[in-house]
Structure formats: C-alpha cells, structure tokens
Amino acid sequence: MILGKVIGNIVTVIKDEKYNGLKVMIVQEMDMNGNLEQNYFISIDLIGVGIDEVVMVVNGTPARSSDETFDKGVDSIIVAKIEILIFEDRELKFQ
Amino acid sequence: MLYAKVIGKTYSSFKHHALEGIDIKIIQELEIKTKNLVGKPFLALDPIGVAIGEYVGYEVSTQATWPFENKLVPTDSTITAIIDYISI
Numbered sequence: 001m002i003l004g005k006v007i008g009n010i011v012t013v014i015k016d017e018k019y020n021g022l023k024v025m026i027v028q029e030m031d032m033n034g035n036l037e038q039n040y041f042i043s044i045d046l047i048g049v050g051i052d053e054v055v056m057v058v059n060g061t062p063a064r065s066s067d068e069t070f071d072k073g074v075d076s077i078i079v080a081k082i083e084i085l086i087f088e089d090r091e092l093k094f095q
Numbered sequence: 096m097l098y099a100k101v102i103g104k105t106y107s108s109f110k111h112h113a114l115e116g117i118d119i120k121i122i123q124e125l126e127i128k129t130k131n132l133v134g135k136p137f138l139a140l141d142p143i144g145v146a147i148g149e150y151v152g153y154e155v156s157t158q159a160t161w162p163f164e165n166k167l168v169p170t171d172s173t174i175t176a177i178i179d180y181i182s183i
Contacts, residue, residue: 001119001138001171032103032121032136046111046169056107056119056138058169065160066113066169079169080110080119086147087103087121087136 003030003082004057006049010042018072025049025078027057032087043076044069054094056080096152098125098178101145102136113168117142120174122153128183139172152176 004027012024022044029039041057046068049055055078063077064070085092103121118141123132142162145151151174154161159173 001140003138047109056105056110058171060171061157062160062169062171065157065167066111067167069169070167077169079114080107082105082107082119083109084106085103085121086105 001056001058001079003032003085004028004041004043004055004078005030005036006051006053006055006078007040008051016073022068022072022074023048027055027076027078030054032085033090034085034092041076043078044074045078047078047081049078049081052095054082054085056082096154096175098127099123099139099151099153099174100125100132101147101149101151101174102132104147105138111169113163113166114140114170117168118144120145120147122151122172122174125150127181137172139174140168140170141174143174143177145174145177150178152178 008026010024099122
C-alpha cells in the first residue's frame with residue numbers, strides 16, 4: 001500500500017449503477033518523509049476521510065477485495081487514516 | 096514471496112472494518128545477496144506481528160489477500176513470514 005494525502009473530491013452526476021453510494025476523492029502520493037510526490041490517484045473512499053488527511057491507499061485488483069467494492073470496477077481505495085508514522089527514528093504526526 | 100526489512104510502523108485508529116486489529120508496518124524490499132535495501136519504502140499489513148528491524152517475507156498484489164481465507168480484506172501487500180536465516 002502507499003501513503004497519500006487527500007487533496008480534493010470529485011462530484012459526478014452520471015455514474016454506473018454499481019458506483020452508487022461510493023465517495024470519490026483525489027489523492028496525491030506521499031513519501032515516508034512526508035513530502036508530496038507528483039503522482040495522483042482517483043480513489044474510492046470507504047471510511048469517510050476529509051481533505052488534507054493522510055491516508056493509506058490500496059491500488060490494483062485487491063481494491064475489489066472489500067465488502068463495499070466486491071465485483072465493481074474499482075482499482076484504488078482509501079482504507080485507513082494514518083495518524084502517526086514512525087520511520088528511521090523519526091516520528092511524524094498528521095493532524 | 097518477496098523479501099523485505101521492516102523499517103517503521105504506523106498508528107491508525109480510523110480504518111476499514113476488515114483491517115481492525117491488524118498492524119500496518121513500513122517495509123522496504125531487500126536484495127537478498129547483498130542485503131541492500133532497494134526501491135521505495137511502502138506500507139504493508141502485518142497479521143503475524145513483526146518487530147522493526149526484522150527481515151520478513153511478504154506477498155504483493157492479489158495474493159496479499161489470500162492469507163485471510165474467508166474474509167474480504169483490502170490489501171495489496173501483506174507480511175506472511177519472518178526470515179531467520181538465508182543460505183545461498
């Protein structure tokens with residue numbers, strides 16, 4: 001999984017029926033030092049996060065391996081909000 | 096299975112219900128002959144309980160969901176083994 005920061009959301013009117021009720025967010029990839037990288041994802045939010053929060057993103061086929069997205073055309077989901085990151089003797093706190 | 100070193104951990108109290116009770120660790124892939132860390136560090140689920148500094152085996156992509164047999168768990172990398180020693 002990768003670390004990302006939620007930078008925006010997407011509002012759509014016409015969606016495939018299977019997408020009903022799913023919230024769509026834009027996530028920018030973040031490295032383990034807290035620096036943002038030039039890599040963006042459109043992810044389905046399964047837990048209800050807000051803008052500027054640091055999250056964990058699952059990409060690829062395993063994104064369909066959850067109760068909410070089983071058998072749907074989804075390849076990127078937000079599954080956890082990360083609060084503290086301990087990496088190489090440093091402790092990063094997010095919000 | 097791929098080989099990695101555990102280099103960090105995270106705290107997350109707000110996560111998907113299928114991930115409740117499972118730690119999230121930071122790991123980095125290891126070149127097995129030279130023991131050099133290669134590539135970018137990333138997050139992996141830790142259902143077995145490993146410590147920082149240990150060498151582990153992990154699964155990526157769809158196979159990462161297979162250790163959780165009857166449950167749908169959204170994960171694309173899961174730690175599945177602790178490596179004690181390697182002989183090449």
